[in-house]
Amino acid sequence: ADPTKKETLEEQCLGADDVFITLQGSENSNLVAALLARNMGVEEVLCEVGREDYIPLADMIGVTAAITPRLLTVNTVLKLVRKSNIVNINLLQSGDAEILEVIPEPNSPVTKKKLRDLGLPRGILIGAVIHDHNVIVPRGDTQIHPHDHVIVFALKQLIPEVENLFYHQ
Structure with missing residues (x-):
């Protein structure tokens, strides 16, 4: 098509x-x-x-x-400076936003509520959830589980908030 x-x-x-x-x-x-x-x-x-x-x-x-190829090449460098359960990072546009592939820890805030109840701020978007090798296009009733792979689009200034959602507090 x-x-x-x-x-x-x-x-x-x-x-x-x-x-x-x-x-x-x-x-x-x-x-x-x-x-x-x-x-x-x-x-x-x-x-x-x-x-x-x-x-x-x-x-x-x-x-x-x-998304530009040059900006995507910074992925490896960014992986080194982010927490370990963020497995993939790509910069978007002029560095104002990032695409993150994150694996939530058990008992992290994101695993305790459905997406609609997380209160995600504008500037953080859950783009996909990979659960048991199945790709899920998330909706409000989607539940994220520990060890899922989650694709997150986030403005750079909101990355700490993303990290807080995916780590056990």
Whole structure:
């Protein structure tokens, strides 16, 4: 299916509560698909662009986060400075946000409540939960379990709050 065609996205019934991520390999296709998703009302739109000078264009069309290969290369360095149960980190845009793959500890706050009851601030988004080798697109009633792999999108200033959610207090 071609995500640069409005009909393709309409078939997916995308709305404001969805997250749209486009990683097509062609930054032109990614930008067109991102623009279509934003025009359909999707609030969270992530888009891969090959050139950092396209980040302002992505911002202009309402992309929440533009992902560039250069920014992704800092992943290894960031892993060294974060706590050990954060297994993967990638910077987004100009470093204002990060994608984290986090493994919650037993009895951590995130494992004690459903997502809707966690009171996550704007700027922290749970993008996916991998539980027993199954990928779950999280909803409000999703329960995160210890040792799940959780993909989190977070503004840089909220990373300490993410860490607090996933560690036993």
